[in-house]
Amino acid sequence: MVSKKKSAVTHTAITADVAVIGAGASGCMAAVSAAMAGADVLLIEANDKICRKIYATGNGRCNLMNLFMSKECYHTGGGEDLSPFFARFSVQDHMAFWESRGIRLHDRQGYVYPRTDQASTIAEAFEKILRGLSVKIVTGERVNAIDCRVPGMEGFAAQDRHTLFKIETAAGNRYTARKVILAGGGMAGPQYGCGGDMYGFAVQSGHTVRKPLPALVQLFSDDKALKAASGVRCGAKVTLYCGKEALCADSGEVQMTEKGISGIPVFQISAAAAKALEAGEQVLAEIDFLPELPEEEWEREVERRLQEDRNCMLSVFFLGLVNRKILDLVLRKRGLQAEKKATGLNDADLAGILADLRALRIKITGTGNFAQAQVTSGGVPLSETDEELQSRRTPGLYMAGEMLDVDGLCGGYNLQWAMTSGWIAGKGAAK
Ligand SMILES: Cc1cc2nc3c(=O)[nH]c(=O)nc-3n(C[C@H](O)[C@H](O)[C@H](O)COP(=O)(O)OP(=O)(O)OC[C@H]3O[C@@H](n4cnc5c(N)ncnc54)[C@H](O)[C@@H]3O)c2cc1C
Structure with missing residues (x-):
């Protein structure tokens, strides 16, 4: 859990500039954008492979985005305006992201899918892009604690002026990073690895969580x-x-x-x-x-x-x-x-x-319950993050994707939000 308590552990080795927790849509995009901005990135995923949920999206075809966008397509608990986020990584930017990497897309009445109509195309493309950017990918390790150390704390090198995160996984491994991006999703689709872990980390770093509820469900x-x-x-x-x-x-x-x-x-x-x-x-x-x-x-x-x-x-x-x-x-x-x-x-x-x-x-x-739902409504209020999706409570901590209190209509809107927020958080964290 993210805690600011003092511990006897001395942090010396930096495993990465940026550690991304969760390799779903938002985490993969965050890792890509941070790495493209020059950061040394570590991506940690609980499942044995990345993008597990992506394979199931759009009935196996992955409805990536929608050409029709309006504010009515999204719900946020606080009525926040999402347009500044979509101005920074729009549907067009998202399409260009894939097409510039050879992943052709096609649309059916505005609903955009990979040309192959196979969700696996997107999952495999992410893997290829991440490896090309030398992102360190750790799979099969569930993060169960994040210890946030702020300057001035015991065990913190005197010359260091930045927050340091110590991450522990259920496998018993430890990683350290200057910045952390929480991208482990909400509670929808526990069968794909999402059990709401991110909310615990957010709460322990000073955030509130609006009650997660199943959405896009019967x-x-x-x-x-x-x-x-x-x-x-x-x-x-x-x-x-x-x-x-x-x-x-x-x-x-x-x-x-x-x-x-x-x-x-x-x-x-x-x-x-x-x-x-x-x-x-x-x-x-x-x-x-x-x-x-x-x-x-x-x-x-x-x-x-x-x-x-x-x-x-x-x-x-x-x-x-x-x-x-x-x-x-x-x-x-x-x-x-x-x-x-x-x-x-x-x-x-x-x-x-x-x-x-x-x-x-x-x-x-x-x-229906979370296992039947496609998305989570509720989560960490957007007002608790800045325009780069950095926590207003714990500097150096970023959030992206479904864990934030944003849910979209059925039709590509949730993956678009995951990609947009991941892109922005990754870029911000790489600074
Ligand atoms: C069946 C189904 C079909 C869908 N179809 C579409 C669609 O066609 N179009 C659309 O726009 N949206 C669709 N959605 C919704 C969309 O997939 C999600 O909103 C989106 O994937 C959320 O991305 P995310 O990165 O926030 O979280 P996720 O994709 O849920 O990824 C989170 C990742 O974090 C990992 N993780 C969680 N906790 C930890 C931890 N403690 N340590 C390490 N790793 C952790 C999880 O294993 C998971 O891989 C669908 C959802 C479902 C369930």
Whole structure:
């Protein structure tokens, strides 16, 4: 852990100018940028190989970045403006970084991937670039303590005026460095080596941590009616409500499950849901199963349906609007079955069912866990770092990537943040 306590250990040998903890996207980029700026860099990774999580990104294709950028694509706990960071290492800089090294990219409606459509390309390219820059790579060693020594402390050479970090790993090895970059990720994807270790180091060096919560993850509900639609994938718009307030919305392919809802639109609203649930709020997801229908057209459709012959089952009366299982779900929530005759229902009942197809409300009771989440919401507030992502509490300590309280939408935004923050922290630490 990062502690400023006095110890009997005398630090003499400097293993590296800059030690980077964690060889994910942000750590590799930080190591590259520090080495390019002339620093002697040590990169320490707990896994047996670097970039373990990168291999899993974008369903194995690695959605590296997105050509559409706006401030709405990111959440920060303190509402901080990320544009100064992206001005220093933009999407274009990121693309140029890879293309200038022979890694061709291609985009699908703004979502950018390596031309090979293989995430392994990025992982292998990082390895090649790091070795080319003579970065010392240590794998299979989990850092379990960082001792920060500031000038004037016992055991500190009189002529030294800079902070010195002593790093210990679970393997029993010790390293020293003038600067440390914490780049060990958040808590999402513990199966890739991220267990939240960085928060402990940050706290012990004077930082706070906003509660880490899973994001880009499915939402759970205890609504028993959901079972009726389990397995359906359909185009829909999902709006998240906290009490009466609509917090956010997204459209696309929604996946219905027995225990809740999933799919990209659900992922996009999941960080807000996790925060609202954490705050003890009532959270509802309102699903529009016909989002493409303009209001006027829908009104005509409702009018027409209400004039139709009702001497048929409800499944026939509502035929052709939505997947039959979605109709079953809507009916089940009203205590009805598709086999019931429409004659038994009045205009208000039938209009109510049609309205539900456009705005079905499901109570959200939880989110998937960190092993299911793609990213962590929460972490060390950006306000506790300077514009180079150096700690305002412990000089010489830098932070990058998911451990900071920044999370992006699904679509390449999180890797872009990891690369941008890694680049900036590496450059700053190399000074
Ligand atoms: C399945 C999945 C798919 C995703 N797909 C995409 C996508 O397509 N596009 C996108 O933009 N984002 C995607 N993301 C999110 C993105 O991968 C992360 O936000 C990003 O990789 C975070 O980078 P990082 O460097 O901060 O942390 P990580 O990539 O998590 O890397 C941290 C590294 O630090 C190491 N480490 C941790 N603690 C220690 C320690 N004590 N000592 C030594 N090493 C340590 C870990 O082993 C790990 O290798 C996806 C995430 C997941 C889980």
